[in-house]
Amino acid sequence: MAWNTQVTTESKTHVKCNGNSYDVTGLEGLGLVEKLKAVARENGISKFDIYDGDNTNISPSDIENGNFTGDLSLVRFNVAA
Numbered sequence: 001m002a003w004n005t006q007v008t009t010e011s012k013t014h015v016k017c018n019g020n021s022y023d024v025t026g027l028e029g030l031g032l033v034e035k036l037k038a039v040a041r042e043n044g045i046s047k048f049d050i051y052d053g054d055n056t057n058i059s060p061s062d063i064e065n066g067n068f069t070g071d072l073s074l075v076r077f078n079v080a081a
Contacts, residue, residue, distance in 0.1 A: 017074040018043045033060045040074055047077035
């Protein structure tokens with residue numbers, strides 16, 4: 001007789017910024033957007049782009065609506081012209 005054992009692993013979500021990784025598991029919507037802003041402030045970044053696990057540039061409204069995949073990355077917005 002064969003036994004089927006199912007192991008469930010909680011999927012974690014992280015935000016990467018300036019070489020640091022922040023666990024944001026369980027946050028979603030506006031709460032996640034606010035956490036991203038707090039991480040950026042903590043790293044001295046006032047303007048930033050957000051990329052998801054597919055390296056797609058996404059907006060805060062995408063995050064609020066859950067329209068992203070994988071971990072998120074914050075990249076300082078370079079305004080040098």
